[in-house]
Each structure stands twice: as structure tokens, then as C-alpha cells.
Amino acid sequence: MRSAKDFFRPLAVGAPDPVREVPFRPSRMIHFFDPGNEKMAAKVPSLAPKADVLLGNLEDAVQADRKEAARAGLVRIAKATDFGETQLWTRINSLDSPWALDDLLTLVTEIGHKLDVVMVPKVEDAADIHYVDRLLAQLEAKAGLTRPVLVHAILETATGVANVEEIAGASPRMQGMSLGPADLAASRRMKTTRVGGGHPGYLVRQDPNPEGDELPRATYQQDLWHYTIARMVDACAAYGILPYYGPFGDIRDTTACEDQFRNAFLLGCVGAWSLHPVQIDIAKRVFSPEPADVAWARKVIDAMGDGTGAVMIDGKMQDDATVKQCHVVVELAEALAARDPELAKAYAAAEKE
Numbered sequence: 001m002r003s004a005k006d007f008f009r010p011l012a013v014g015a016p017d018p019v020r021e022v023p024f025r026p027s028r029m030i031h032f033f034d035p036g037n038e039k040m041a042a043k044v045p046s047l048a049p050k051a052d053v054l055l056g057n058l059e060d061a062v063q064a065d066r067k068e069a070a071r072a073g074l075v076r077i078a079k080a081t082d083f084g085e086t087q088l089w090t091r092i093n094s095l096d097s098p099w100a101l102d103d104l105l106t107l108v109t110e111i112g113h114k115l116d117v118v119m120v121p122k123v124e125d126a127a128d129i130h131y132v133d134r135l136l137a138q139l140e141a142k143a144g145l146t147r148p149v150l151v152h153a154i155l156e157t158a159t160g161v162a163n164v165e166e167i168a169g170a171s172p173r174m175q176g177m178s179l180g181p182a183d184l185a186a187s188r189r190m191k192t193t194r195v196g197g198g199h200p201g202y203l204v205r206q207d208p209n210p211e212g213d214e215l216p217r218a219t220y221q222q223d224l225w226h227y228t229i230a231r232m233v234d235a236c237a238a239y240g241i242l243p244y245y246g247p248f249g250d251i252r253d254t255t256a257c258e259d260q261f262r263n264a265f266l267l268g269c270v271g272a273w274s275l276h277p278v279q280i281d282i283a284k285r286v287f288s289p290e291p292a293d294v295a296w297a298r299k300v301i302d303a304m305g306d307g308t309g310a311v312m313i314d315g316k317m318q319d320d321a322t323v324k325q326c327h328v329v330v331e332l333a334e335a336l337a338a339r340d341p342e343l344a345k346a347y348a349a350a351e352k353e
């Protein structure tokens with residue numbers, strides 16, 4: 001194993017220096033499109049101003065005989081589109097597929113200067129990241145790139161979840177991680193055929209009523225993904241990278257999508273995937289702190305002075321720890337508002353109330 005001192009050295013002569021901190025850019029939704037699908041590709045320029053991240057998907061959901069067309073489509077779209085502040089990501093094919101090598105060779109060489117993040121599916125351990133890390137460094141050097149392309153891992157195998165910490169810390173190139181609930185369910189032999197979200201059979205039931213069995217007993221649906229998201233969030237926070245909920249496949253059920261996204265937001269995720277344009281606004285709403293929460297957090301920070309001690313605000317105790325919670329909310333709100341004038345207005349209005 002290399003010395004800790006070498007962690008931030010480029011892995012190829014001429015490759016850009018790795019980043020010391022993951023740059024925080026809004027990524028409330030990673031919007032997936034198939035670059036080989038002409039109808040979807042045509043929508044990319046109009047989606048660019050609305051989405052935080054646009055991701056050209058080359059892996060699952062792209063038919064095997066359309067892989068090359070999707071890759072070529074992404075090169076074409078990236079060259080032709082002005083993405084403004086919106087990030088461009090790609091999801092390459094899995095490392096054991098016949099396409100992954102050409103995905104990286106083509107994309108870094110042709111559009112590496114426009115590509116912010118490469119999402120790698122089915123990552124199982126640090127070795128998968130090390131392979132991509134070195135290859136990207138070689139390709140960046142060859143292409144003369146001046147900033148590194150970052151890497152995002154999908155957590156979608158039981159082995160990947162077991163190794164989540166080593167994946168998170170495998171390279172300074174690691175930007176973040178997403179839950180891949182469909183492949184993960186299959187890998188774990190879970191008995192759900194849904195893409196993310198709950199399941200009516202996964203529940204707890206109220207105790208029997210002592211007055212008699214005939215009275216109905218309430219049931220409460222539980223979150224199948226709570227354990228995995230919580231593990232992922234901890235691993236990401238420990239290594240300074242960003243956690244994301246993945247896809248919610250029931251496109252028509254916008255209410256349940258919003259609920260699942262909000263659970264992830266409250267647990268620490270910074271964003272989720274959107275598979276259909278209708279999910280972009282849901283993610284934008286959910287992953288932006290509520291104006292009232294931001295106004296409250298500012299009030300606590302103001303009242304706490306140097307951030308130590310204990311005070312009472314509106315009947316609630318505040319101390320050194322709660323002020324840190326409030327800083328989390330305000331820092332996120334400010335980072336988002338800096339690029340979203342509507343949000344900035346909503347936060348300013350809530351402040352005055």
C-alpha cells in the first residue's frame with residue numbers, strides 16, 4: 001500500500017493534481033438521459049438550465065446494440081451544448097462489461113474537459129476504484145486536462161455495501177456515492193421487484209388490542225432502504241464525499257417519490273436521481289432546505305453568539321451542538337441560493353417574517 005503522503009500525488013505523469021476537497025456544487029438531482037435516444041437528446045439543451053446535473057447514461061436502460069450509439073451521442077451532445085453552471089456527468093458501463101474501457105477512452109479523450117464526474121456502477125471494493133483512478137490519470141495526461149474528472153460509485157451489490165467505507169476512502173477522486181436499489185435488491189435476494197421506494201409487505205403492526213381481537217390493528221410501512229442509506233451517509237461523511245439517494249422507478253407516483261427523497265435528505269443525502277423530467281422539480285424542492293427552517297437556523301446562530309453555552313429560543317434549548325446543526329442548514333441554503341435566484345428570494349422573504 002502507498003504511503004499516506006502519496007495519497008494526493010497524481011497517478012500518471014502529466015495528470016492534474018487530485019482535489020483536496022470535493023468541490024460543492026448543487027447536485028440536488030442527477031438527471032438521467034439516454035444520449036442515443038433522439039427524443040431525449042433533443043431535450044438536453046432545454047433541461048440544462050433546470051437541472052443541477054445532467055448525466056448521459058451508457059449502462060443499464062441502454063440496449064446492448066445501442067451502446068456505441070449512446071457513447072457517440074454523448075460526445076456529440078457534450079460538444080454541441082453550452083451547459084452553463086450545470087454539471088455534465090456520465091454513467092459508464094460496468095467494469096466487467098465489453099464497453100467500459102472504450103467508454104473511458106472515448107469520453108475522457110473527446111470531452112474530458114466538459115465532464116465533471118464519471119459514475120461507476122456495481123463497485124464492489126477499493127480495487128475497482130483504484131483501477132478507474134489510474135486509468136483516468138493516464139487518459140487525463142494524454143488529453144492534456146487541467147482538472148481531474150471525479151468518480152462517483154453506485155452502491156448496488158451486497159459486497160459493495162459490505163465494503164462501503166473502503167470504497168469511500170479509496171481515492172481523492174471520489175466525489176460521492178448513490179444507492180442502486182434495483183441491482184442491490186437482486187444481489188441481496190430481496191423479494192421486491194420495485195426500483196427503490198417502500199413495499200406494502202415491509203411493515204410493523206400495532207400490538208393486539210387488549211379489549212378484543214376484532215378491533216383493527218394499524219400497520220406502518222417501513223423503509224426498506226433505511227439501513228443502507230444510513231451506512232452510505234456515514235461512510236461518505238467520514239471520508240468527506242457526498243451521498244445521494246438513487247432512482248425512484250414509479251414515475252407516476254410523484255407523492256411517494258417526494259417522500260422517499262425527503263427521507264434521504266433528512267438523513268444527510270444531498271440529492272437523488274431523476275429518471276423523468278417530472279422528477280426534476282421534486283428533487284429541487286426536497287433537497288433545498290425549507291425557507292422557514294433556514295430562517296430558524298439563522299435565528300439560533302444569531303442568538304448563540306460565539307456558538308457556546310445554552311440559550312432558550314421559543315421554548316427550545318439551544319447549545320453548541322444545535323448551532324452546528326443550524327450551520328449545516330444555513331451553509332447548504334447559502335450555497336444553493338448563490339446559484340438559484342428564486343431560492344435566494346424565498347430565503348430572504350422568510351427572514352423578514
Ligand SMILES: CC(C)(COP(=O)(O)OP(=O)(O)OC[C@H]1O[C@@H](n2cnc3c(N)ncnc32)[C@H](O)[C@@H]1OP(=O)(O)O)[C@@H](O)C(=O)NCCC(=O)NCCSC(=O)C[C@](C)(O)C(=O)O
Pocket residue numbers: 031032033034039040041043057060061154156179180181182183184195246247251274275276277
Ligand atoms: C421511464 C421512461 C422509459 C419513460 O419514458 P416515456 O417516453 O414512456 O415517458 P413520457 O412521459 O411519455 O415522456 C414524455 C417526454 O419526455 C421525454 N423524456 C422521458 N424521460 C426523459 C428523460 N429522462 N430525459 C429527457 N427527456 C425524457 C420523452 O422522450 C417524451 O418526449 P416527447 O414529449 O418529445 O415525446 C424514460 O423516462 C426513461 O427512459 N428514463 C430514464 C431511465 C433510466 O435512465 N434508467 C436507468 C437509471 S435507474 C437504474 O439504472 C437502476 C440502478 C441504480 O442501476 C439500480 O438500482 O440498480
Ligand SMILES: [Mg+2]
Pocket residue numbers: 060121156180182183
Ligand atoms: Mg443498477
